[in-house]
Amino acid sequence: MRNATIVVVRLKGVATEAIKNIVLAGIGKLIVVDADDVAEEDLGAGFFFRDNDVGKKRVDAAKSNIESLNPLVTVETVSDPSVLEGDALDKLLDGVDMVCVTDSDRNTLIRLNDACRRLNKPFYAGGSYGLAGYIFCDLLQHDYIAPDKSGQKDATKNVKNTATYVPLIAALQHRWTRMTRRQTKELNPAVIFTVLAVWEYQTAHQGELPDDPAAAAELEAIANRLISEADVNKQTLPSIPRELIDTMATTAAHELSPVCAVVGGLLAQDILKALAAREPPIANFFTFDGNLGGGTVVRMSMP
Numbered sequence: 001m002r003n004a005t006i007v008v009v010r011l012k013g014v015a016t017e018a019i020k021n022i023v024l025a026g027i028g029k030l031i032v033v034d035a036d037d038v039a040e041e042d043l044g045a046g047f048f049f050r051d052n053d054v055g056k057k058r059v060d061a062a063k064s065n066i067e068s069l070n071p072l073v074t075v076e077t078v079s080d081p082s083v084l085e086g087d088a089l090d091k092l093l094d095g096v097d098m099v100c101v102t103d104s105d106r107n108t109l110i111r112l113n114d115a116c117r118r119l120n121k122p123f124y125a126g127g128s129y130g131l132a133g134y135i136f137c138d139l140l141q142h143d144y145i146a147p148d149k150s151g152q153k154d155a156t157k158n159v160k161n162t163a164t165y166v167p168l169i170a171a172l173q174h175r176w177t178r179m180t181r182r183q184t185k186e187l188n189p190a191v192i193f194t195v196l197a198v199w200e201y202q203t204a205h206q207g208e209l210p211d212d213p214a215a216a217a218e219l220e221a222i223a224n225r226l227i228s229e230a231d232v233n234k235q236t237l238p239s240i241p242r243e244l245i246d247t248m249a250t251t252a253a254h255e256l257s258p259v260c261a262v263v264g265g266l267l268a269q270d271i272l273k274a275l276a277a278r279e280p281p282i283a284n285f286f287t288f289d290g291n292l293g294g295g296t297v298v299r300m301s302m303p
Contacts, residue, residue: 004097004275005029009084009112010036011058013045013255014126014133015102017264018271020047023066025272029074030066031096034058035081045255084112093119098271103127105207106199113138113168122274125168126267129209130251131290133263134195137270137282138165144277165284166301172196174300177231184236188296189227191289194240194248197223211253213246220245247291259290266295 004027008015011034023030038046038053038061048062059077067075083092089112093099099116101109102125109125116123117138125136141164148159176184200222201210210219223240266286274281284302288295 002026003028005031005095006098006100006271007031007033007092007096009033009099009101010103011046011048011062012042012103012127013257013260014128014264014267015100016046016048016062017261018100018102018126018268019066020069021265021268022271023069023073023075025268026070027073027275029076031076031078031092032059032062032066033078033083033092035079041255045257045260089115090119093121096121098122098124098275100124100126100267100271102267105202107203109136110167110169117167124267124271126263128255128259128263128288129195129198129248130254130256131247131259132191132195132252133259133288133290133295135263135267135270135282135286136168136171137274137284138167138171139163139274139281140165142274142277142281144274144280146279161280163280163283164303171285171300171302174298175231176233179233181233181236184233186296187298188287188289188292189232189237189298190240190244191287191296192285192298193223193226193230193232194219194244195287196226197240198248198252200226209253210249213250216242216245216249219249244291256290259288262295263288 006027008019011032036058038049038056038058040054043049048065053061057079059079063075063077082088093115099121101112113123122140123138127134143160143162145158146161148157197219201219227237270281273279282297283299285300286295286297
């Protein structure tokens with residue numbers, strides 16, 4: 001872990017919290033890629049930024065504050081968006097141990113995940129949409145050490161385990177068939193499918209997130225179509241609750257510091273856990289529901 005190089009794409013609220021924890025824990029090198037400028041709305045969850053940073057490149061404004069967290073960690077910043085395309089992307093990924101892409105649209109996540117798979121690089125994605133947040137991970141074939149749960153309760157023996165992950169595009173094809181009503185309810189699928197609906201809405205609107213009550217009808221139609229296509233138990237979730245849709249329609253485009261803190265903190269914790277190869281990481285899709293103050297993990301299309 002101390003020698004690991006991690007690249008983080010996009011410096012929004014979730015990435016800010018994750019970077020803080022990763023750098024404090026101590027890695028070898030952090031590369032932050034973001035072509036955007038600091039906006040006023042970034043000052044809420046973006047605690048690396050100051051008022052006078054508005055208009056500057058996010059990575060330039062944040063670099064010295066990131067470095068001050070741990071002088072032993074090398075921090076490199078990239079503001080050229082072309083580094084995420086073609087041969088430049090391959091060159092970037094070739095020199096890292098872990099990739100983390102935050103607050104990006106579905107197509108970008110799939111494209112970067114596919115590139116990571118091609119170069120055998122573990123991949124994380126995370127983000128927040130108002131009161132909701134998510135983490136997805138594709139760790140390829142991941143070996144880790146964990147306590148042996150098959151033995152006696154007093155035993156302290158650790159055993160090697162292997163988890164086989166799937167790319168995001170495969171995870172999105174997950175079907176909830178054969179799950180009981182109780183199993184489905186425990187996984188809180190309403191939030192999961194609302195997040196997936198936001199991704200589809202974003203794709204249909206050239207990358208724009210819903211930010212108006214008028215978007216609720218379209219978002220609701222997308223979410224309900226997705227739960228039908230995924231064979232979700234209709235007794236448990238006949239449709240997405242309208243209050244959840246209304247909340248997402250008006251808050252998805254905004255960052256809430258407490259949500260970013262929770263999701264970013266869990267994202268960093270899981271990245272460090274994966275690097276250390278001790279204890280099982282997320283497998284493979286986590287969603288956080290700020291209304292309930294909790295989250296759930298769903299194995300989406302994993303064997």
